[in-house]
Amino acid sequence: xxxxxxxxxxxxxxxxxxxxxxxxxxxxxxxxxxxxxxxxxxxxxxxxxxxxxxxxxxxxxxxxxxxxxxxxxxxxxxxxxxxxxxxxxxxxxxxxxxxxxxxxxxxxxxxxxxxxxxxxxxxxxxxxxxxxxxxxxxxxxxxxxxxxxxxxxxxxxxxxxxxxxxxxxxxxxxxxxxxxxxxxxxxxxxxxxxxxxxxxxxxxxxxxxxxxxxxxxxxxxxxxxxxxxxxxxxxxxxxxxxxxxxxxxxxxxxxxxxxxxxxxxxxxxxxxxxxxxxxxxxxxxxxxxxxxxxxxxxxxxxxxxxxxxxxxxxxxxxxxx
Amino acid sequence: xxxxxxxxxxxxxxxxxxxxxxxxxxxxxxxxxxxxxxxxxxxxxxxxxxxxxxxxxxxxxxxxxxxxxxxxxxxxxxxxxxxxxxxxxxxxxxxxxxxxxxxxxxxxxxxxxxxxxxxxxxxxxxxxxxxxxxxxxxxxxxxxxxxxxxxxxxxxxxxxxxxxxxxxxxxxxxxxxxxxxxxxxxxxxxxxxxxxxxxxxxxxxxxxxxxxxxxxxxxxxxxxxxxxxxxxxxxxxxxxxxxxxxxxxxxxxxxxx
Ligand SMILES: Cc1cc2nc3c(=O)[nH]c(=O)nc-3n(C[C@H](O)[C@H](O)[C@H](O)COP(=O)(O)OP(=O)(O)OC[C@H]3O[C@@H](n4cnc5c(N)ncnc54)[C@H](O)[C@@H]3O)c2cc1C
Ligand SMILES: Nc1ncnc2c1ncn2[C@@H]1O[C@H](COP(=O)(O)O)[C@@H](O)[C@H]1O
Numbered sequence: 001x002x003x004x005x006x007x008x009x010x011x012x013x014x015x016x017x018x019x020x021x022x023x024x025x026x027x028x029x030x031x032x033x034x035x036x037x038x039x040x041x042x043x044x045x046x047x048x049x050x051x052x053x054x055x056x057x058x059x060x061x062x063x064x065x066x067x068x069x070x071x072x073x074x075x076x077x078x079x080x081x082x083x084x085x086x087x088x089x090x091x092x093x094x095x096x097x098x099x100x101x102x103x104x105x106x107x108x109x110x111x112x113x114x115x116x117x118x119x120x121x122x123x124x125x126x127x128x129x130x131x132x133x134x135x136x137x138x139x140x141x142x143x144x145x146x147x148x149x150x151x152x153x154x155x156x157x158x159x160x161x162x163x164x165x166x167x168x169x170x171x172x173x174x175x176x177x178x179x180x181x182x183x184x185x186x187x188x189x190x191x192x193x194x195x196x197x198x199x200x201x202x203x204x205x206x207x208x209x210x211x212x213x214x215x216x217x218x219x220x221x222x223x224x225x226x227x228x229x230x231x232x233x234x235x236x237x238x239x240x241x242x243x244x245x246x247x248x249x250x251x252x253x254x255x256x257x258x259x260x261x262x263x264x265x266x267x268x269x270x271x272x273x274x275x276x277x278x279x280x281x282x283x284x285x286x287x288x289x290x291x292x293x294x295x296x297x298x299x300x301x302x303x304x305x306x307x308x309x310x311x312x313x314x315x316x317x318x319x320x321x
Numbered sequence: 322x323x324x325x326x327x328x329x330x331x332x333x334x335x336x337x338x339x340x341x342x343x344x345x346x347x348x349x350x351x352x353x354x355x356x357x358x359x360x361x362x363x364x365x366x367x368x369x370x371x372x373x374x375x376x377x378x379x380x381x382x383x384x385x386x387x388x389x390x391x392x393x394x395x396x397x398x399x400x401x402x403x404x405x406x407x408x409x410x411x412x413x414x415x416x417x418x419x420x421x422x423x424x425x426x427x428x429x430x431x432x433x434x435x436x437x438x439x440x441x442x443x444x445x446x447x448x449x450x451x452x453x454x455x456x457x458x459x460x461x462x463x464x465x466x467x468x469x470x471x472x473x474x475x476x477x478x479x480x481x482x483x484x485x486x487x488x489x490x491x492x493x494x495x496x497x498x499x500x501x502x503x504x505x506x507x508x509x510x511x512x513x514x515x516x517x518x519x520x521x522x523x524x525x526x527x528x529x530x531x532x533x534x535x536x537x538x539x540x541x542x543x544x545x546x547x548x549x550x551x552x553x554x555x556x557x558x559x560x561x562x563x564x565x566x567x568x569x570x571x572x573x574x575x576x577x578x
Pocket of ligand 2: 327328329330357359363382385415418422435436437438439440441443444447448449
């Protein structure tokens with residue numbers, strides 16, 4: 001039987017991300033019940049800052065591990081699992097972990113539960129809660145392998161205020177084989193704007209077909225989002241009409257988001273859209289049709305023309321101190 | 322070149338999900354089944370490669386129970402040549418599904434395997450990468466652009482925050498598709514007629530050497546619906562006043578500003 005918890009921690013520019021701290025907080029709570037220590041694994045730096053709540057930090061650094069690549073990352077996490085022999089492995093659900101963790105799980109014959117939104121210990125065993133059918137249903141998930149692997153959706157757990165500082169990081173040596181170099185990253189294309197990813201955003205302002213044109217989307221939604229420090233999103237109708245790009249789509253076949261505040265402008269609230277944003281803590285709807293389904297689940301609604309309301313809202317927010 | 326496409330049957334995204342009385346799953350009685358939306362993009366990409374004469378044959382692989390042959394038939398109507406239907410019990414975990422699919426793909430011998438980035442029922446995003454590992458093939462998941470040339474591939478994927486990576490490797494490979502890759506075609510009437518005569522091989526999962534008798538590594542129970550979002554309040558008044566009140570509520574009541 002494994003012992004302790006291994007947490008794969010995301011970093012950006014050497015700084016540990018909030019998504020990692022929430023997992024470290026959860027891991028500490030679970031370790032108190034399961035026994036064993038918490039090990040933080042950090043990729044792509046040897047001097048991470050801000051790691052808390054772990055008893056040790058292992059770093060994997062070097063040119064092979066800086067940008068995400070399937071083979072090297074899978075090998076590094078494999079080496080860490082073999083060295084730590086944990087009972088539980090935790091990671092944030094990201095493009096990277098969705099890519100390599102299933103591959104590693106197949107290699108090691110381990111069970112993997114992706115995208116859980118809660119974790120707890122019942123009868124000495126870890127139980128995850130995970131949404132399915134794009135959040136239209138949830139179930140409890142058990143992983144019977146040793147270790148069990150879970151990835152969690154960003155913003156699932158609060159970051160405890162009292163997480164103790166972690167000790168100095170140690171380097172973890174990872175030797176790559178030919179089999180780890182099946183793919184090569186040949187180019188990285190930088191984004192046009194520097195905003196928080198939709199899946200991690202605390203505030204989102206989305207526009208729908210009601211915007212009528214890309215020009216309107218750009219002149220109404222983007223500045224309102226900027227005023228709120230929000231990431232802009234869109235309905236599928238808006239994406240299909242070319243107002244926003246595919247990566248901006250919220251919903252069952254777009255991104256599943258979990259912000260504190262979701263502002264839907266000119267969006268009717270179709271079941272596939274709801275599926276992607278129903279866990280938002282507060283939903284604001286701006287729609288001129290009082291019968292629009294979005295008002296059935298919005299926390300606050302304004303029935304009016306978005307072209308009047310959105311600029312007013314933007315000005316009001318900009319006036320806040 | 323021969324291309325394999327992994328295609329899963331899932332409930333239509335319009336479906337209102339109901340939970341079975343014993344909380345062991347959903348009620349499937351009156352569900353309309355469709356091809357997993359992302360798998361439509363995988364199939365489309367395969368058909369485009371065939372249209373461009375880079376591939377000769379497209380073979381659909383689908384594992385599941387009743388109705389799966391209908392979904393395969395829909396794929397054949399869009400232009401795939403053949404189908405392989407792996408009949409299997411419910412509630413297999415992703416690794417068992419991947420083992421069966423990998424065995425069938427290996428027996429068929431394809432040069433490229435395309436899949437969806439996730440099945441919109443279980444939302445796992447696991448099977449394609451597991452198949453890649455079992456076959457020892459390179460993989461790129463969730464791609465938005467693909468180029469196939471001279472036995473190699475070049476694929477683009479979104480790695481978050483709008484950053485895109487271009488990834489290269491040799492064939493055979495497993496690639497999973499996001500929806501921005503292409504726009505799936507509809508089946509034509511002649512396509513539908515032709516599909517009736519196309520062949521679907523029926524295989525049983527045990528014949529593929531996958532043991533389904535042991536307990537799954539990943540199991541689920543205690544199904545439930547998400548908490549209902551209660552209907553909130555519509556803020557009345559003239560636009561200016563309504564916006565002021567909204568901001569006040571967001572600050573003082575909801576405390577999100
Ligand atoms: C397989 C499948 C997957 C799908 N996946 C997704 C998905 O992931 N995400 C998604 O969003 N959809 C998805 N859809 C589409 C979904 O069914 C809806 O068609 C879509 O969400 C509608 O987008 P909308 O609300 O912007 O447009 P509409 O439904 O047309 O609504 C526009 C709204 O704007 C309002 N409006 C118009 N003008 C104004 C104005 N001046 N001021 C204020 N309000 C105004 C109207 O009253 C209306 O309510 C999917 C559909 C299918 C079949
Ligand atoms: N039972 C199945 N039969 C065929 N393909 C499948 C099956 N399950 C998953 N896949 C493929 O793997 C992709 C990801 O599925 P999942 O890992 O279940 O989210 C799907 O989009 C399909 O292409």
